[in-house]
Amino acid sequence: MNTHWMLNTNGDPSGAVHRFLRDLWPAADLRALVVPPAAPGERRLLTDPSRLDEVDIFQPLMLMNLAKAIPEVLKEYPDGRVGILLRPCELRALTEMARRGAFSTDRLLTICVDCPGTFPEDEFEWRSARSKSGLTDEALQFAPQGGIAAYRYRSACQMCISPGATEADVNIGVLGLPVHETLLVDAKDSRVDWARLTGGPADPALVKRRESMLAKLTERHTQRRERIIRELTASLPADVDALLDQFEHCAACGACMDACPICSVTRPRPVEGRFRREDVVGWLASCAGCGMCEQSCPQHLPLNAIFAKVREKVEEA
Numbered sequence: 001m002n003t004h005w006m007l008n009t010n011g012d013p014s015g016a017v018h019r020f021l022r023d024l025w026p027a028a029d030l031r032a033l034v035v036p037p038a039a040p041g042e043r044r045l046l047t048d049p050s051r052l053d054e055v056d057i058f059q060p061l062m063l064m065n066l067a068k069a070i071p072e073v074l075k076e077y078p079d080g081r082v083g084i085l086l087r088p089c090e091l092r093a094l095t096e097m098a099r100r101g102a103f104s105t106d107r108l109l110t111i112c113v114d115c116p117g118t119f120p121e122d123e124f125e126w127r128s129a130r131s132k133s134g135l136t137d138e139a140l141q142f143a144p145q146g147g148i149a150a151y152r153y154r155s156a157c158q159m160c161i162s163p164g165a166t167e168a169d170v171n172i173g174v175l176g177l178p179v180h181e182t183l184l185v186d187a188k189d190s191r192v193d194w195a196r197l198t199g200g201p202a203d204p205a206l207v208k209r210r211e212s213m214l215a216k217l218t219e220r221h222t223q224r225r226e227r228i229i230r231e232l233t234a235s236l237p238a239d240v241d242a243l244l245d246q247f248e249h250c251a252a253c254g255a256c257m258d259a260c261p262i263c264s265v266t267r268p269r270p271v272e273g274r275f276r277r278e279d280v281v282g283w284l285a286s287c288a289g290c291g292m293c294e295q296s297c298p299q300h301l302p303l304n305a306i307f308a309k310v311r312e313k314v315e316e317a
């Protein structure tokens with residue numbers, strides 16, 4: 001069965017996705033859709049598809065990991081189907097939260113969008129004030145090449161080895177594609193008439209082009225991750241025990257765990273001031289790489305690099 005579909009954009013990729021989601025809403029029988037917040041701390045839930053135009057789907061800014069909002073939203077809508085529009089790292093977190101028993105995904109429709117990367121909040125504000133066309137347009141303009149200004153992105157994004165939307169119920173492909181002509185939709189649900197919601201089956205050459213861009217980004221980001229870890233090696237904890245020592249000094253703060261979607265389900269708790277080794281290993285082993293922990297750390301510790309390095313050590317062991 002074909003799973004790849006064309007989404008013709010006619011020069012307006014955001015508008016094309018808005019229209020697609022508006023048509024998908026009744027076809028998927030959605031009661032509500034969780035979308036990225038427009039301001040820090042906001043939980044944004046649409047109950048009316050006509051308001052989709054207000055959502056800046058490709059905005060290169062990530063204020064929270066949306067997966068965290070799902071347990072509460074599913075309680076609010078105990079009967080209907082709920083959609084969630086998210087980035088690949090948020091989907092990874094959502095999958096891990098479900099695996100840990102936070103909720104069942106039966107009533108969820110996950111809609112994931114390729115992610116060229118996101119800026120830290122202050123950098124986003126600074127650039128927005130100076131950008132003529134807006135940062136969303138800039139991000140889309142360079143999506144065919146896999147993104148721009150990568151060195152200014154959040155470090156989690158610089159090190160993100162899976163920025164492609166491939167694992168959701170509905171995946172919207174952007175990277176490597178001529179976005180002002182077409183995007184790709186990869187969806188498998190046989191109850192939905194995808195040919196009607198899209199421009200029909202995708203050109204296999206475009207599917208291949210996106211796959212090769214995703215492979216290139218994985219390679220590029222893996223190299224960057226290794227370089228970042230190498231450059232910081234002297235200041236990073238060498239292994240789990242060194243990380244536990246680190247936490248012994250700062251654990252009272254807990255901001256990284258407050259921000260972490262995995263910790264919202266099972267959070268390591270200190271016993272007599274020290275975390276248990278297995279709890280921290282279990283946390284890091286399932287890390288989704290979203291970088292919300294680093295973004296919240298008042299000591300500005302390079303938590304993405306720290307966790308990646310300690311994870312490597314755990315895997316080696």
Ligand code: SF4
Pocket residue numbers: 062087088089090115116117118156157158160162163289290291
């Ligand atoms: S970590 Fe990856 S998926 Fe998440 S915002 Fe950054 S580039 Fe996108």
Ligand code: SF4
Pocket residue numbers: 093256259260261262263286287288289290291292293294307
């Ligand atoms: S540890 Fe950090 S990067 Fe990993 S899932 Fe939690 S918040 Fe995201």
Ligand code: SF4
Pocket residue numbers: 247250251252253254255256257293296297298299300301303
């Ligand atoms: S947010 Fe930073 S300072 Fe606070 S507990 Fe986590 S690592 Fe330590």
